[in-house]
Amino acid sequence: MKPITIETITLHAIALPFVEPLRTSFGEEPFKSAILVELKTTDGVTGWGEVSTEIHPGYSSETMGTAAHVLPEFLLPLVHGKTVASPTEIPQLIASVRGHLMAKHGLEAAAWDAWAKTNGIGLAEAFAAHLPEDHSPRGYGTVGVSIGIKPSVEATCAVIQKRIDQGYRRIKLKIAPGWDVELARGVRERFPDITLMLDANSAYTLADADLLKQLDAFNLLMIEQPLAYDDIYEHRKLQPQLKTPICLDESILSADDARMALELGACKIINLKPARVGGYTESLEIYKVCVEHGAPLWIGGMMETGVGRAANLAFASLPGVTLPCDISATDRYFDPDVTEPPFVIRPDSTIPVAAGEGIGVQVIGGRLHAAEHLWHVQYPYKTS
Numbered sequence: 001m002k003p004i005t006i007e008t009i010t011l012h013a014i015a016l017p018f019v020e021p022l023r024t025s026f027g028e029e030p031f032k033s034a035i036l037v038e039l040k041t042t043d044g045v046t047g048w049g050e051v052s053t054e055i056h057p058g059y060s061s062e063t064m065g066t067a068a069h070v071l072p073e074f075l076l077p078l079v080h081g082k083t084v085a086s087p088t089e090i091p092q093l094i095a096s097v098r099g100h101l102m103a104k105h106g107l108e109a110a111a112w113d114a115w116a117k118t119n120g121i122g123l124a125e126a127f128a129a130h131l132p133e134d135h136s137p138r139g140y141g142t143v144g145v146s147i148g149i150k151p152s153v154e155a156t157c158a159v160i161q162k163r164i165d166q167g168y169r170r171i172k173l174k175i176a177p178g179w180d181v182e183l184a185r186g187v188r189e190r191f192p193d194i195t196l197m198l199d200a201n202s203a204y205t206l207a208d209a210d211l212l213k214q215l216d217a218f219n220l221l222m223i224e225q226p227l228a229y230d231d232i233y234e235h236r237k238l239q240p241q242l243k244t245p246i247c248l249d250e251s252i253l254s255a256d257d258a259r260m261a262l263e264l265g266a267c268k269i270i271n272l273k274p275a276r277v278g279g280y281t282e283s284l285e286i287y288k289v290c291v292e293h294g295a296p297l298w299i300g301g302m303m304e305t306g307v308g309r310a311a312n313l314a315f316a317s318l319p320g321v322t323l324p325c326d327i328s329a330t331d332r333y334f335d336p337d338v339t340e341p342p343f344v345i346r347p348d349s350t351i352p353v354a355a356g357e358g359i360g361v362q363v364i365g366g367r368l369h370a371a372e373h374l375w376h377v378q379y380p381y382k383t384s
Contacts, residue, residue: 001085001086001115001119001129002118002119003083003084003085003086004041004043004045004083004084004111004114004115004118005041005042005043005081005082005083006039006040006041006042006079006080006081006082006083006084006111006114007040007041007042007080007081008039008040008080009037009038009039009040009076009079009080009107009110010037010038010040011035011036011037011038011068011071011072012035012036012037012038012368012371012372013033013034013035013064013068013372013375013376014032014033014034014035014036014305014338014368014371014372014374014375015031015032015033015371015374015375015378015379016031016032016033016034016305016334016337016338016371016374017030017031017032017334017374018030018031018032018303018333018334019331019332019333019334019335021148031055031374031375031378032303032305032333032334033053033054033055033064033375033379034050034051034052034053034304034305034308035050035051035053035064035067035068035071035103035106036048036049036050036051036106036305036307036338036363036368037049037050037051037071037106037107037109037110038110038363039107039110039111039113039114040114041114041118043118045114045117045118046114046117047109047110047111047112047113047114047115047117047358048109048110048113048307048358048359048363049105049106049107049108049109049110049111049112049113049307049308049311050106050109050275050304050305050307050308050311051067051071051102051103051105051106051107051275052102052105052106052275052302052303052304052308053066053067053102053103055379059201059250059302060102060250060276061099062100062101062102062103064379066100066103067100067102067103067106070097070100070103071103071106071107074097075094075097075100075103075104075107076107078093078094078096078097079093079094079107079111084111084115086115086130087108087111087112087115087126087280087281088130088281088284090107090108090111090279090281091104091108091278091279091281091282094107101253101275101276101277101278101279102275102276102278104278104279105274105275105276105277105278105279105280106275107279108278108279108280108281109274109279109280109307109308109311112126112280112311112358113311113358113359114358116357116358116359117357117358120357121357122314122353122354122355122356122357122358122360123310123311123314123315123358123359123360124137124139124314124315124317124318124353125137126314127280127284127314127315127318128318130284131284131287131288131318134319135318135319135320136319137314137317137318137319137353138317138318138319139317139352139353140317140346140350140351140352140353141299141313141316141317141321141325141327141350141351141353142316142323142324142325142349142350143168143170143316143324143325143326143327143328143329143345143349143350143351144168144169144170144171144172144195144197144324144325144326144349145163145166145168145170145171145172145326145328145332146172146174146199146301146326146328147159147160147163147171147172147173147174148174149174149175149176149179153182153183153186153187154186156173156183156186156187157186157187157190157191160187160190160191160194164191164194166329166345167345167346167347167348167349168328168345168349169194169195169324169348169349170194170195170196170197170221170323170324170349171191171194171195171196171197172196172197172198172199172224172326173187173196173197173198173199174198174199174201175198175199175200175203176200176201176203177203177204177208180198180200180211180215181211181214181215184196184198184215184218184220185217185218187218188218188219195221195324196218196219196220196221197220197221197222197223197224197247198215198220198222198223198224199223199224199225199249200223200224200225200226201224201225201250202225202226202227202228202229202250203226204226204227205227205228205234206227206234206237206238208226209238209241212226212238212241212242213241213242215242215244216242216243216244220244221245221323222244222245222246222247222268222269223242223244223245223246223247224246224247224248224249224271225247225248225249225250225251225271226238226246228251229250229251230250230251231251232248232251232257232260232261232264232266233266235248235251235261235266235267236261236264236265236266239265239266239267239268240265245267245268245269245296246266246267246268246269247267247268247269247270247271248261248266248267248269248270248271249271249273249276249300250276251266252270252271252272252276252277252286253276253277253278254277254278254282254285254286255282255285255286255288255289258270258286258289258290259289259293262289262290262293262295263293268295268296269295269296269297269298269323270286270290270295270296270297270298271298271299271300272286272287272290272297272298272299272300273299273300273301273302274299274311274312274315275302275304275308276300280311280315283315287315287318287320287321288320290320291320296322296323297320297321297322297323298316298321298322298323298324298325298326299312299315299316299321299325299326299327300325300326301325301326301327301328303333305334305337305338305339306330306334306337306338306339306340306342306343306361306363307338307339307359307361307363309327309330309343310339310343310353310354310359310360310361311359312325312327313325313327313343313351313353313354314353314354314359314360317353324349327343327351328345329342329343329344329345329351330342330343330344331344336364336367337367338363338364338367338368338371339361339362339363339364339367340361340362340364341354341361
């Protein structure tokens with residue numbers, strides 16, 4: 001494999017309108033915010049990565065503001081001019097900066113894209129090159145869809161039917177205290193056979209164990225992150241009380257976290273968001289841990305643009321990713337996206353990996369500039 005030498009990096013802060021807002025226990029934001037990382041090598045190859053931070057520190061402590069500060073001031077100087085034989089060398093180059101995993105992810109992702117393009121392979125093949133031989137990508141990801149908090153059970157069921165009609169075969173519903181058992185009961189009465197999971201986004205405590213036990217009655221695939229965002233210990237106490245598998249999301253920031261959670265019995269399933277864990281190098285290590293433990297694994301989403309969506313879909317095509325992933329079709333969130341071609345769901349609830357080298361999609365200059373303009377109009381504080 002050919003190495004790459006990093007020549008320039010440009011940051012693009014963007015706001016992209018949603019087709020429809022997604023409300024969770026964190027609240028609701030009107031735009032998809034992100035910083036797109038444009039990395040150019042000395043050979044003239046361009047790689048793209050996405051820092052999928054939000055405006056407010058809800059899901060993560062990182063925001064657009066923190067990423068816009070840490071990237072140019074601290075991270076980019078550590079990689080400018082550097083030659084790497086593999087993108088897996090990037091985390092070590094930037095290891096002197098603690099935390100800021102989403103910012104690191106966007107930078108590393110751009111290097112993965114540039115390296116794959118330099119070597120004439122797709123990103124899925126690039127990931128597989130760092131795994132044992134029996135982990136060749138499948139060419140597609142099996143996907144589901146996430147549905148935010150709606151004003152009623154009836155409104156939720158109407159959206160579920162819409163998504164089923166579009167081809168989605170796994171439904172994830174956001175819940176919050178006061179919007180949980182009644183919701184699950186109403187949805188199950190209307191859709192007794194769908195693959196259904198609930199996402200709590202850390203909205204409960206161990207004192208809610210008896211309430212959460214009631215959800216066992218609804219044949220759920222999993223309950224995602226019911227307790228504190230940084231907790232493993234109390235999830236270990238909760239999981240034995242439930243028949244429904246717990247899936248950990250926010251608590252898992254590294255392969256060591258995943259190993260500890262699985263071995264302690266704090267969860268039975270792992271949601272891997274590459275942005276949350278600092279990049280695809282650490283994601284590959286978490287992938288190996290899950291394969292080693294026989295633990296179901298799926299790829300979560302941050303409502304990424306086509307840049308991040310393409311890369312996550314490539315990772316979701318690896319055979320160790322065993323459950324439907326939160327990587328919806330492009331038209332679920334954006335019209336248009338900043339990239340082409342769009343991702344389209346097939347009738348079997350799969351989305352093909354983008355064809356071509358690297359991430360396989362093209363950033364459309366006019367759309368990128370429009371999204372940058374919208375960001376600066378809506379949120380004029382400095383981001384570059």
